[in-house]
Amino acid sequence: MAIVATLDTKAQEADYLCDIIHRSGRETILVDVGTTKTEARPNDMTAGDRVATPAELLQKIAAATRPRIAALHASGVISAVIGVGGGKGSSLFGEVVADLPYGFPKLLISSARPALLAELAAKSDIIIYPTVVDLFGVNGFTGRILENAGQAIAAMHYTPPPVRRSTKIVAITAFGVTTPAASGCVARLSKAGIEAIVFPANGAGGRKMEALVARGEFDAVLDLTTTELADEVVGGTASAGPDRLKAAGSRPVPQLIAPGAVDMVNFGPPSTVPDRFKGRQFYSHTPYTTLMRTTASENQEIGRLTAERLSQAEGPCLVLWPARGVSDYDREGGIFHDPMADAAWLSAVKCELPTKIECRELDCHINDPEFADTAVAWIVSQLQGKPHANAHV
Template sequence: MSHHCADDQRSVRDGHLSEPATAALGAVAVVVTMDTKGKEASFLADVIKARGRSTVLIDIGTSSNPNLARPTDGAGARLASPAELLKEIAATTRTRVAGLLASGEISAIVAIAGGKGSAAFGEIVSDLPYGFPKLLVTSARPALLAELATHHDIILYPTLVDLFGINAFTARVLENAGRAISAMHYEPSKHERERKIVAITAFGVTTPAANQCVSRLADAGLDAIVFPANGAGGRKMEQLIAAGEFDAVLDLTTTELADELVGGTASAGPGRLKAASRQQIPQVIAPGAVDMVNFGPPSSVPDQFRGRRLYSHTPYTTLMRTTSAENANIGRLTAERLSQAQGPAVVLWPAKGVSDYDREGGVFWDVDADKAWLEAIKGNLQREITVHELDCHINDPEFAEAAVTWILEQLGQGGSSRADV
């Protein structure tokens, strides 16, 4: 079955764009399952064209991709599920989109999708650069959208109504989506950056430390990009480190490892604390917020943790204090991953607490549990990596000064420090 977004448009497989791109902007790729969303795709393409942008139609419908393996009743033949077919289409399309980007033909991408199409779109855009405009107009369930948000910088536009052709409600959504994506475009940097960039991890309970580090780096002429250590932030930081975006990492807040090991909601997955080691860039590692594991409202805390020390950070976030045994496991995992470092690395230990809640008199103050992390680090870290024990809290100015001074020395920026690191 052959479909077109507009009379003068052809799919990417035909090798044509709908019309010449404007001098300043590339085309907008429109990703859609034409067998179910053809009317919506045509409407959206017309909105985009009316604003001076050309479009490239990318059809990911299973019925219009005849070259893929199909379910069959043949004896002994493999039955391909719709999910498997869509995953194969997404992989093929990801390669195609990368080629369009490399050739400069597209500078933005938009999709119209339900649940399966939204999942496929997440796969399709996974290799696109950070900041490349990625807009998803979707009727998918909120849980899927939340998952997509933890992996990509996709702009999510939930329709709230289902997508069954053009009506008074879907027209409003598609008009807005078309206007929005028409105004966006990606332009790769043509010049080497003038200032070095340091990636920093932060949580609410380590924000004072992050603020001080950002300020100190700025004074030294360096830029700092801060990532929230909430799972999505750590995962994105690792991806950008691997892409060569940073000159050093100041990993103040490694709390995502606690969630990874204990089962909280802020895990960044098994790729955390690995990219900087492979990229051979300097990295400071600190135990920021490893005293806590994240859950949702109190009712969401698993039954196995009833009776543990819990604290309501907000009505929607419940924090659980880590035990000595858990901190030992977190420290061991940290040491194992950091030991793979191929570049300069150092561990800084704040003896007076690892978060705002972990200080004398605080709700999570537990010296023995904290020390379990330190002892596991010292017992499992390769000898070439030094552990510096500082007699201060992680949010004290002395800690930020020590961390930034080490980074500056590794980057050849000089600088003085009041801390002996």
Template sequence: MATLDTKGREVSYLADIIATCGRKTVLIDIGTSRVAGETKQADGNRQRVGSPAELLKEIAATTRVNVHDLQASGTISAIIGVAGGKGSAAFGEIVSDLPYGFPKLLVSSARPALLAELAVHNDIILYPTLVDLLGINAFTARVLENAGRAIAALHYRPAKAGRNKKIVAITAFGVTTPAANLCIARLAQAGVDTIVFPANGAGGRKMEQLIAAGEFDAVIDLTTTELADEIVGGTASAGPDRLKAASRQLIPQVIAPGAVDMVNFGPPSSVPDQFRGRQFYSHTPYTTLMRTNISENESIGRLTAERLSLAEAPAIVLWPRKGVSDYDRDGGIFRNADADRAWLDAVKNHLGSKIAIRELDCHINDPELAEAAATWILKQLGQGDRDADV
């Protein structure tokens, strides 16, 4: 898929590479001019989708439906785009309805910030060219050859209808990984599969999408730190739909305040001036963490309660008194019991009485919390002791 009026030569070269690997191709033109650029037809089959008179955004909306139909009918089992900035944005929109795991490869000369944004929304395999795509030369030929061989080796195999095991989604961060691992082990003992999402913005966003698609039977949302970034303005926000899908899907969910003691930024130089004088920790040279304060934790707790209050299916909040991350424990650099308590008080004040809140005298990474979360979820799934304490 490409704007053939500007990327015709590159697409023709790429189609030849794919053909030498034994794969058939369908060319989809999302160009905006009436006359498409010259291109060699792949197996005599070139499809032009959308009206050439429309703006690229309008063409992308039409193409999105057509590409989804091609995938649903089994006509295509992978997709590759060749694009600059506008074409890359259109590619991201067009493939957004394709299933998770469907191979989506984008060869792009777009700016890194745009590619990073695409990665937040979908599981696109990104291949930055670092040189402009203006014909075939010694550099672009290398890129297109590698990309062609890569996409030719990828196939989508749809998941079989139905499943033998229950599946639970779990959120984790480096500072809550021990808790996630304990939950995984406990659920595995009961024959329940788990899928873990990194609470880095992209992970939470994708988890919400997959919950909405009916992929999970329950959620252990250990790490709600993305709400901190949404409230305070960090780089790991998962957007306004975070903590909503499970309630809409009527599946049981456990909520814990994992890593709400921190907001994510990039290198120290990227931290906004408004946060001067705050408490920071350099997690890596590229990640700067800022400790949330009492006011921010109160706001995060209120937002958590407002979204969780929509739940009609069973839900429970677990709160660990001894800290919400590896950095927020006795002697830890982010330990602030008063700020943590502000989160809990806000949840209590704004959450309806139908949802239980259980306070645990432990740290979030202690076995006690994971056992409580897993035991409660197993009970809701009908695979645990129905008389177990919640």
């Protein structure tokens, strides 16, 4: 397994990890991402040429090391990777393991600030082990962390999935307020012999789904919950970025799109809501999550953006509209019930969507069984007779 570390500052910790892993019966290779040359070691890989500024240097190291890590995995040399570092080393670790497949063991021991660790967790399936104390050699505190992490990574193994699967797989997006819809779709797909993988529509979930769809992991996408677009448009905390709703159309694989939870924008505790939204309609979903109801003008822009991105789709696509509400809070008597605001989304979609893409309206709530029935029936009809996707992992 690979040990990624800045050996100019974390050599003691890297050596300690080597010893722990060797005692567990596994072999190691050290990958130096340090910014200063170190004494050569038989199994070390160094970043190569140095450049002038710190920013350029980090970019150079990441660009040189990332393909080397990917090549070690592709050739079967490594079956896991562990990193140890502070802020600089942790940031580099996130970059150099970015091409490794989902499920490949990646463990990071880090003393970096929580915000950086949260950013890494939002982008990858890295297992993060915060040290709390700083990393200045091996002592009574850091030694405990290194011992646990070394034994943990030594026990991990990776078995690649088959290139061709025996079961078709559909990606689904869900939020707490669309859970009944997602659960209904998962159950119906299971009865049809199709596996469903559910992603939380919280920003990180949408980004990861798009990345995995682009890599060929899924045969279809049942995008029930496109609330991340609301955060992108309005400025909430759960945006999945500008690539949301693009991967499925470029593969292309069948995709069904619904306006799940576009009635809300996400923020943290009430104190974190920007002042510009003063006077808006809010609901405290949890002590740590404040939801804001979207307006008609915001929904119009969300719908326009949805149609714009779907218009580039090369594969089968269906937009499914639930006329009686788009979330558990958006139903008759609900705190976010606003049919006119919702209708602005539908109007914009119908106006901007190309004629090749159908927009079908249902007289039901998104969480009603009828919606799941219709959505799954369309997905199953699209997958019948089609070969399984190739998993590019």
